[in-house]
Amino acid sequence: MKEQFYYQATQCLCSSLSLEVALQNYYEYVKQYLPIDGIFLNIYRPEHADIQFLAHVNEQQAVALDKQVKISAEMEQVLQQNDRPAIRIINDIHLDKVTSFVAPQVIPEIGSVILLRMISDNTHLGVVGFYAKQAGQFKPLHADLIEPHKDTFSLITAFNLRGRNLLKANQVLSQENDNLKRAMFSPDGVVGADGGLKKVMVQVDAIAALNTSVLMLGETGCGKEVIANAIHAKSNRADKPFIKVNCGAIPETLLDSELFGYEKGAFTGAETRKAGYFEQANGGTIFLDEIGELPLSAQVRLLRVLQNSSITRVGGHENVDLNIRVIAATHRNLQAMVHEKTFREDLWYRLSVFPIEIPALRQRRSDIPLLVQYFIETLAAKFNLEQLPRVMPEQLAMLNNYNWPGNVRELINVLERAIIQKPMGPLSFDLLQAQPDENTTIKTGQTIVVDPSYASDKLVPLDTMIGKYISHAMRITGGKLYGPAGAAELLDINPNTLKSKMKKLGLC
Structure with a gap:
């Protein structure tokens, strides 16, 4: 009888790529042998400290769910215990701290439950819950019938999660595309085309067709x-x-x-x-x-x-x-x-x-708020954020007042670093250091002469001066060594040579 039950139940579980449909077919079959009022399926997400319900089926409906229930650190410790049994009968859910807290938030009428653990690579993935509204409904023979299904449940759940991730990725791509279109602020596709780059765009229009x-x-x-x-x-x-x-x-x-x-x-x-x-x-x-x-x-x-x-x-x-x-x-x-x-x-x-x-960013500061909004939307899509992190007025003022030696590329790096540090916002840019006065800014192509006549007779070792100058270059590039606007480019030195010199001087 058990072999026939296992075969038919497995057939039901594999009857559809839709998790809720497969679960409904399974429920219609196993309820003939178990005193259940429904089945739910959830997964434990340690990275979010919550349990996410994926599906629920009963006599009235079979639905896919996306319900998250936050759990305490104490509950997480319980779920992470590797010696927990693969299947448990809880004939009074109030006797189990985690189940009594989590399950009623989705199924208020639950009284007793059999929990079948899903395990993937020796990691607790989640549970399938066979529940009854009344307490004391389940016996060991009920658990023996459904325990062989744990591997099948783990497999179809993994496939379902992969499918949801792919769908979510497509939604993110679509949202990113919408964000990009909305954030362009200009039919030319250039942020600031009607602001600090207006004169440039006039030249672009004049030459484009030629x-x-x-x-x-x-x-x-x-x-x-x-x-x-x-x-x-x-x-x-x-x-x-x-x-x-x-x-x-x-x-x-x-x-x-x-x-x-x-x-x-x-x-x-x-x-x-x-x-x-x-x-x-x-x-x-x-x-x-x-x-x-x-x-x-x-x-x-x-x-x-x-x-x-x-x-x-x-x-x-x-x-x-x-x-x-x-x-x-x-x-x-x-x-x-x-x-x-x-x-x-x-x-x-x-x-x-x-x-x-092309004017430098500090020469078109009116474009900074537009660029900030544009890159925040782009980065939010890249990092799959559910909402855009906020920028407080005083922080935006800090961005406006910064000298931007690395121009727009540096702005992108600063925003990305801020979002990584605080993805939910508000974003902070306190690490930006005050720049020299506008009149001391070094413009492209100018030659800088370091006049030794201003130095005193008390000299420091040459390596010390070189180390300080490299440290200054790393500071104004935000720690970027390689690539455009990196310290190696500013110092006009091969990046690998600069890296070796930094190691020699104990700078990395």
Whole structure:
């Protein structure tokens, strides 16, 4: 009889991908053998210190649930005991502290219950509760009948949770998409298009429909890529490729093969033909970020491409004609580099047909509240927050008054750090330190001269001064070492070299 019962009950549990439907089919069968008025299923969530009810079935209904019941630390200790029996009969729920607190919040009329534990990887997952309204309804033979079902219940519950997570992920993606659209504040897709970037957007509108090369100038992190995207989106190439190339991230030995591609057999490892970035961008736009980082040898080859509108793959002989629009960007002073013979003058003239200066964030402080709202919505979706964390007026004022040496990129980092520290809000930015006066701000391309004549005769060891300067750089970048607006970039040093020097000086 037990074998037949197990087989039929398992068939019912596996009859539907819907947890409540499967549970209802199971209930209709097992109630013929057990004196039950219903079944519930819940899971224990230690990360939230609660128990979440997933489904409930009785004579009237079968429903999926999403009810969370907070529990005390003492109750959590009970649930985390590995020696708890796999199945328990509680003929008076008042005799069990956890059950008497949790179950009546969903099923007020419960009197007695059999609790079947679900275990996954030796971890208590939750319970299936077979309950009766009256006390004293269950006997050991009832528990013996349903105990073999614990593995099946664990499996279908795990699948149901996975399905709910996927659905929730889709909802989050949809919500994120809505948030992004709502937070744009502008049909151009640029936050601040009607504020601090209004003059920039006038230039974007003037140049977008043309095929003229554009050179964007501005400090690191001020949003040059965003403007490049806007130019491409407004152009007649909008449905064609937009290829971004970080010129400073490609080793000089790989520049030709990465930019122009290569033929099969051009060098060891070239097993197939590969299209370079320029060829990938054909018909569309190529965005050459950090163009000032290109070595002189590469500048010569780039100039030839711009003049001839064609490339030759490494190891090839045939020209590949190109129809692309070039947008270049740099935080360096290219005119000063031309004077210093580190950037070719003819390439400078070719690129700077239409220069656009992107203002630093401190030069468009009116956009800060919009950017804060936009990035909070974006980050809330990223971290799957149920509600947007608040920013109190005094904290927003602190953001407005900060000097933002890392510009918009630093603002994103500051907001993300604040949300990680306090996801429910209100957000705090007390770690931001006061910046120097606006008049002492170092602008892009300026040369800084440290005058030793202002030092006294009492000198400190050179390593001490270097250590203090590195610490200062790490402080103003918020501890960021690598990448754009990182300490290595500001100090114009290889990140790995800087890391080694910091270890030597005991700074990390």
